[in-house]
Amino acid sequence: MLIFEKSESGRNATSQHVRLAHTKIEIPEKFLRTDKPLLPEVSELQVVRHYTRLSRKNYSIDTQFYPLGSCTMKYNPRGVHRLAFLEGFLQRHPLSLDINSQGYMACAYELQEILKTVTGMKGVSLTPMAGAQGEFAGVAMIRAYHESRGDTARNEFLVPDAAHGTNPASAVQCGYKVKEIPTGPDGNVDVAALQAAVGPHTAGIMLTNPSTLGVFEQKIQEIAAIMHKAGGLLYYDGANLNAILGKVQPGAMGFDVMHINLHKTFATPHGGGGPGGGPVAVNERLLPFLPMPIVTKTNDTYAWLTEKECPQTIGRLSAFMGNAGIILRAYMYARLLGKEGLLRVAEFATLNANYLLARLRAAGFTAAYPTRRASHEFIITLKDEAKELHIGALDVAKRLLDYNFHAPTMYFPLLVPECLLIEPTETESKQVLDAFADTMIKILEEAKTNPDLLHTAPHTLSVRRLDEVKAARELDLVFKKA
Amino acid sequence: MPFIPHTQQDTEEMLSTIGVANIENLFDEIPDTLRHANIEAIPSGITEMELTRLMKERAKRDGGMTCFIGAGAYEHHIPAAVWEIASRGEFLTAYTPYQAEASQGTLQLLYEYQTMMASLMGLDVSNASLYDGASALAEAVLMAVRANKFSKSQRVLMPRTVHPFYREVVATIVGQQNIELIEVPFDLASGCTSMEALKKISGDITALIIPQPNFFGVLEDVDALTDWAHAQKALVIAVVNPLAMSLLKAPGHWGSNGADIACGEGQPLGVPLASGGPYYGFLCCKQDIVRQLPGRIVGRTVDQEGKEGFVLTLQAREQHIRRAKATSNICTNQGLLVTASTIYMSLLGPEGLRLSAIACHQNTCLFREKLKKVEGVKKIFSGAFFHEIVLQFSQPVDNVLEELAKFNIQGGYAISQFYSELENCLLVCVTETKTEFDMDEYVAKLQIVLRHLNSTEKKAALNCEEGN
Numbered sequence A: 001m002l003i004f005e006k007s008e009s010g011r012n013a014t015s016q017h018v019r020l021a022h023t024k025i026e027i028p029e030k031f032l033r034t035d036k037p038l039l040p041e042v043s044e045l046q047v048v049r050h051y052t053r054l055s056r057k058n059y060s061i062d063t064q065f066y067p068l069g070s071c072t073m074k075y076n077p078r079g080v081h082r083l084a085f086l087e088g089f090l091q092r093h094p095l096s097l098d099i100n101s102q103g104y105m106a107c108a109y110e111l112q113e114i115l116k117t118v119t120g121m122k123g124v125s126l127t128p129m130a131g132a133q134g135e136f137a138g139v140a141m142i143r144a145y146h147e148s149r150g151d152t153a154r155n156e157f158l159v160p161d162a163a164h165g166t167n168p169a170s171a172v173q174c175g176y177k178v179k180e181i182p183t184g185p186d187g188n189v190d191v192a193a194l195q196a197a198v199g200p201h202t203a204g205i206m207l208t209n210p211s212t213l214g215v216f217e218q219k220i221q222e223i224a225a226i227m228h229k230a231g232g233l234l235y236y237d238g239a240n241l242n243a244i245l246g247k248v249q250p251g252a253m254g255f256d257v258m259h260i261n262l263h264k265t266f267a268t269p270h271g272g273g274g275p276g277g278g279p280v281a282v283n284e285r286l287l288p289f290l291p292m293p294i295v296t297k298t299n300d301t302y303a304w305l306t307e308k309e310c311p312q313t314i315g316r317l318s319a320f321m322g323n324a325g326i327i328l329r330a331y332m333y334a335r336l337l338g339k340e341g342l343l344r345v346a347e348f349a350t351l352n353a354n355y356l357l358a359r360l361r362a363a364g365f366t367a368a369y370p371t372r373r374a375s376h377e378f379i380i381t382l383k384d385e386a387k388e389l390h391i392g393a394l395d396v397a398k399r400l401l402d403y404n405f406h407a408p409t410m411y412f413p414l415l416v417p418e419c420l421l422i423e424p425t426e427t428e429s430k431q432v433l434d435a436f437a438d439t440m441i442k443i444l445e446e447a448k449t450n451p452d453l454l455h456t457a458p459h460t461l462s463v464r465r466l467d468e469v470k471a472a473r474e475l476d477l478v479f480k481k482a
Numbered sequence B: 001m002p003f004i005p006h007t008q009q010d011t012e013e014m015l016s017t018i019g020v021a022n023i024e025n026l027f028d029e030i031p032d033t034l035r036h037a038n039i040e041a042i043p044s045g046i047t048e049m050e051l052t053r054l055m056k057e058r059a060k061r062d063g064g065m066t067c068f069i070g071a072g073a074y075e076h077h078i079p080a081a082v083w084e085i086a087s088r089g090e091f092l093t094a095y096t097p098y099q100a101e102a103s104q105g106t107l108q109l110l111y112e113y114q115t116m117m118a119s120l121m122g123l124d125v126s127n128a129s130l131y132d133g134a135s136a137l138a139e140a141v142l143m144a145v146r147a148n149k150f151s152k153s154q155r156v157l158m159p160r161t162v163h164p165f166y167r168e169v170v171a172t173i174v175g176q177q178n179i180e181l182i183e184v185p186f187d188l189a190s191g192c193t194s195m196e197a198l199k200k201i202s203g204d205i206t207a208l209i210i211p212q213p214n215f216f217g218v219l220e221d222v223d224a225l226t227d228w229a230h231a232q233k234a235l236v237i238a239v240v241n242p243l244a245m246s247l248l249k250a251p252g253h254w255g256s257n258g259a260d261i262a263c264g265e266g267q268p269l270g271v272p273l274a275s276g277g278p279y280y281g282f283l284c285c286k287q288d289i290v291r292q293l294p295g296r297i298v299g300r301t302v303d304q305e306g307k308e309g310f311v312l313t314l315q316a317r318e319q320h321i322r323r324a325k326a327t328s329n330i331c332t333n334q335g336l337l338v339t340a341s342t343i344y345m346s347l348l349g350p351e352g353l354r355l356s357a358i359a360c361h362q363n364t365c366l367f368r369e370k371l372k373k374v375e376g377v378k379k380i381f382s383g384a385f386f387h388e389i390v391l392q393f394s395q396p397v398d399n400v401l402e403e404l405a406k407f408n409i410q411g412g413y414a415i416s417q418f419y420s421e422l423e424n425c426l427l428v429c430v431t432e433t434k435t436e437f438d439m440d441e442y443v444a445k446l447q448i449v450l451r452h453l454n455s456t457e458k459k460a461a462l463n464c465e466e467g468n
């Protein structure tokens, strides 16, 4: 039942209403609203109960194993969330004077330094509000770099076919044409195809490493050399940084610019879709182009760098300074873990992924790249099951929900048929991984003995499988009062 | 090991199942030359207790101020239930509802949000959020360029009364694609976008942006602006304060045909100031251009048994399906903030929201009256206002603000840096959270500060003369 269907005209949560002596205003009539917006008229208890009940229809990290590949659904420390709600942080207006902002700015500055260290880069701007905005910023910086050198013929960006959808979309938003580079049978970029694709029109390439195929791009140094020789720059999509955190620095791989998804690697909560954080890190040659604002420190005092000090900046990406609360949380997470803890992230994320892969392969599942070591995630393909048992990735995913597991990412990357991209993360125990593996084995058994159970899954949730075609054909995007 | 549950025995069993001797071997596909990261510069880990101590100290340094700054971020009362519920793990630690059946909580909430926001804007549909108000305006511009079938010019009119940072963000984002942003001046007396100047702009126009209230807190003549734009076959993009829309005419009702797109900053609806984010951008439009709307959209449908349920819909617009041809590159959005806002709007209801808006306006009127007795300060701009006004001082405002801060008062936002014609100007905001006592304090301290600054200025001038 929708909250609107619980609404009764004249009912109110009046302790939330401002007390006014009168309602006179000094605004001429022509500016005023005459109709009542469709907001619910309900009591405070009704609101609390309605949304508490709705929350219970969600799967989440706090309640389920959530191996959604590429999304790094690790534990989000509660203490960090609580401390971000300290009065002093909540009350701070983004346009406060610097003298009233030193506490926040100290955290932001130190996070910039930590990110520089883990990435091996020379400068960081925290303002991008998610990975995709970081990509936009990075590609825009590459464009600004070429233009600053009068190198204006470069109008093409290279993107591997395995890349996340945001990569080509971000390159296009920066005014580039996108050229897809194929992947070889071993999961590495097809270097010959890359060699053939680069030229005087190439502005750069966007790469994820480990790639979205769950394997480390072994020829990265060769790729970097090819790109740099052709005058193009390399963008690192940091979505998979969890796999190499503290082990390998993207700067050392030859990347010129990258983003970090704070909501993945730095454990900030995903919030049912967001917010995230997508700080960008750059090497020497892109420093002048970083988006504003940035925190600087002189003699223990923090200040904002803006367009005034950095005239070549690509500009601003948000009204203020990005998702400040997420920046605070990421900072706190990094402090809790420290250098030793940060190092262990990639180690145990990789251990968990390889263990789960080993167990699933032993049970008869097909790895998409059987000759390769898994990174922090891996892909299994159900193309044989689809052919022989008429069971697809979708069916297995939906059946997993019945067993109280969130499903892995399905049908991405697009080049692996019937795929499940599985990322357990380092914060899950062996016991949870075993339970998941056992369930997958059970589902495979069901696929053979009772496939309908899978085709019609889920059976145990608040709704059965939903009709997406109807949703798109007969658009119903807002409630209308009868 | 913080947050890593493995016992020594677990680790050994797992390694043996994989068939490697140690964890380091799992990285054997990475070229040796790359495996030399050095993160020694990062401090060692600390406990939650130690972190609490550190963060409390830092938060204290920034807190305890009475805030009269607005300029795009506004302090409002937030009911306790809003963040109690939004912080439930089931909302906080879920992600994008790709698995609809296991995400009905978030999906239904988003459908309810879309209903509330579209209705508040007087428009047909809403998306499920963008990053913030400024980037939402940039997306609205890109959307208008795609949606306006009559216009080929990609020329978009941007009034100077739009928030200066919003203008910068739009320039950064749409500037990458050949879209021309044309500034429209404002009338120095009223503080409104100049209709006269607008009428002088000729040729094909793709869209006109209309802020309400504008950056100065002044109300624009939205009906006349909307009708003028539509007469030029331009689309109208409203960028508005959503709380104000409980009191002011909604964009969908502007002029004869209504604005085509409305966007803005959702922060006033239940999101704390919190250093500027996370907030969320909202974006609503008329039904006929819904396929150009960027971002997630939730639709109502049925399950196999005919029971009502909710899913992400029109996904063919999005980057994960359409890739290079998507309407936008956005993926992760600001879902949790929309969760808070939906709970906020439900708790306040139509009447509560309107009363908050009226209280903000009344407080600002009262504050203006009180300021009349302060010498050396005058309110400029004659136009009607909502909850912000521009004050002009007889001296630079930076010093004034720094002196006021010593009394724990954040006196407003200095805006002359963006408008050379507005010398020594301060934008001040009074919301429903301020009492008459707060305002009297401000006025009293302001008088002290001005007196002090005038006397030191005189002294400095005197010293200067003596030195000569």
Ligand SMILES: Cc1ncc(COP(=O)(O)O)c(C=O)c1O
Residues within 6 Å of the ligand: A070, A071, A130, A131, A132, A133, A164, A166, A167, A208, A212, A237, A239, A240, A261, A276, A277, A278, B330, B331, B332
């Ligand atoms: C590989 C990859 N790249 C980029 C992104 C985009 O990041 P965001 O969603 O933070 O914008 C994602 C996120 O889902 C991703 O998995």
